Amino acid sequence: MSKKGILLVNLGTPDSPETADVKKYLDQFLMDERVIDIPKLNRILLIKGIIVPFRSPKTAKLYKEIWNENGSPLLYYSRLQAKMLQERLGDDYHVELAMRYQNPSIESALANLKAGRVDSIQVIPLFPQYASASTGSVLQLVMKLVSKWHTIPPISFVNSFHDNELMIKIFAENARKHNPESYDHVLFSFHGLPERQIDKGDYFGKNYNFRDISQREVLNDDNKFCYLAQSYDTARLIAKELNLSKENYTVCFQSRLGKEPWVQPYTTDVLKKLAAEGKKRLLVFSPAFVADCLETLYEITVEYHEEFRALGGEHVQLVESLNDSPVFIEALAGMVK
Numbered sequence: 593m594s595k596k597g598i599l600l601v602n603l604g605t606p607d608s609p610e611t612a613d614v615k616k617y618l619d620q621f622l623m624d625e626r627v628i629d630i631p632k633l634n635r636i637l638l639i640k641g642i643i644v645p646f647r648s649p650k651t652a653k654l655y656k657e658i659w660n661e662n663g664s665p666l667l668y669y670s671r672l673q674a675k676m677l678q679e680r681l682g683d684d685y686h687v688e689l690a691m692r693y694q695n696p697s698i699e700s701a702l703a704n705l706k707a708g709r710v711d712s713i714q715v716i717p718l719f720p721q722y723a724s725a726s727t728g729s730v731l732q733l734v735m736k737l738v739s740k741w742h743t744i745p746p747i748s749f750v751n752s753f754h755d756n757e758l759m760i761k762i763f764a765e766n767a768r769k770h771n772p773e774s775y776d777h778v779l780f781s782f783h784g785l786p787e788r789q790i791d792k793g794d795y796f797g798k799n800y801n802f803r804d805i806s807q808r809e810v811l812n813d814d815n816k817f818c819y820l821a822q823s824y825d826t827a828r829l830i831a832k833e834l835n836l837s838k839e840n841y842t843v844c845f846q847s848r849l850g851k852e853p854w855v856q857p858y859t860t861d862v863l864k865k866l867a868a869e870g871k872k873r874l875l876v877f878s879p880a881f882v883a884d885c886l887e888t889l890y891e892i893t894v895e896y897h898e899e900f901r902a903l904g905g906e907h908v909q910l911v912e913s914l915n916d917s918p919v920f921i922e923a924l925a926g927m928v929k
């Protein structure tokens with residue numbers, strides 16, 4: 593019996609938190625031309641010569657902080673999501689999980705789908721908002737690999753799901769467990785991107801200026817594929833679900849790498865501003881991710897918490913990611929054709 597193939601793809605994580613494996617991971621990740629989008633020779637010099645050798649031991653230390661008996665949280669929850677989706681969809685479907693970088697590779701997952709005799713493939717990159725560096729990179733590699741097959745089956749792609757109703761509901765529900773009224777301010781901290789990549793992402797031409805924040809806040813035909821406009825939309829929808837007014841929340845961007853400008857406001861700057869205003873307790877969403885990872889478990893839960901306390905604040909509380917939430921599996925099932 594033939595089946596429909598579903599390929600879930602998340603970003604990837606090192607095979608272990610040891611420096612050698614982190615080095616391999618960062619090398620593959622940062623040599624991706626969609627991630628560090630500079631000329632190839634400059635990329636080789638910068639990444640292989642400077643960033644990977646200096647960053648790997650430091651990043652390995654951080655991975656050791658979040659690694660647990662299940663290994664990497666990102667891989668653990670991604671695998672669980674694939675397993676739960678398989679159970680939800682039943683025998684007419686074959687669900688595979690892949691990671692864009694390291695393992696399980698997209699190549700091996702496609703081979704498993706083929707061996708499972710699927711007669712179509714639907715690719716779902718696990719990034720709610722479209723970015724060239726995440727979704728775009730996954731779609732490009734899948735297309736490159738499949739283009740080498742003699743017979744290319746019907747194949748379809750999910751490009752983003754930033755406004756998925758069930759996803760918005762679970763984020764809001766996870767926040768309610770923390771009693772949002774007891775916090776002084778709410779942050780929606782998205783993974784940042786270099787400004788240059790947002791400029792390049794201007795799919796429809798020049799009617800949209802992302803540097804003007806008011807233009808990001810309204811999703812329309814001119815900006816609907818923009819990572820920022822989609823991010824503000826996710827934040828607006830979660831805020832609406834929680835009845836948060838605009839003065840009570842801020843959208844910001846974390847994880848800047850390198851010296852060039854990334855999209856602002858930076859989360860660290862927002863923490864400084866809020867501390868200076870006397871805010872003590874912050875509730876932080878991380879809605880660019882559908883599973884806990886280094887960025888949620890370390891950067892927000894440890895780094896930003898400590899930074900905010902050093903500035904006079906009291907507490908930074910992360911809203912749990914979607915992880916093994918059955919409602920998120922229902923959201924994924926709803927995306928399946």
Ligand SMILES: C=CC1=C(C)c2cc3[nH]c(cc4nc(cc5[nH]c(cc1n2)c(C)c5CCC(=O)O)C(CCC(=O)O)=C4C)c(C)c3C=C
Nearest residue numbers: 603604605627651666723725726783786849880885886887
């Ligand atoms: C929303 C998804 C992501 C986008 C877009 C993205 C862009 C992006 N990332 C870097 C550099 C790093 N990211 C790192 C970790 C990391 N990034 C994402 C997701 C997106 N990245 C995730 C889920 C993770 C965590 C993975 C895990 O195993 O838990 C890292 C590694 C950690 C570190 O050394 O800080 C780097 C480096 C760039 C440069 C970029 C876009 C240009």
Ligand SMILES: [Fe+2]
Nearest residue numbers: 603783847887
């Ligand atoms: Fe990243």
Ligand SMILES: [Fe+2]
Nearest residue numbers: 846847848887
């Ligand atoms: Fe990061």
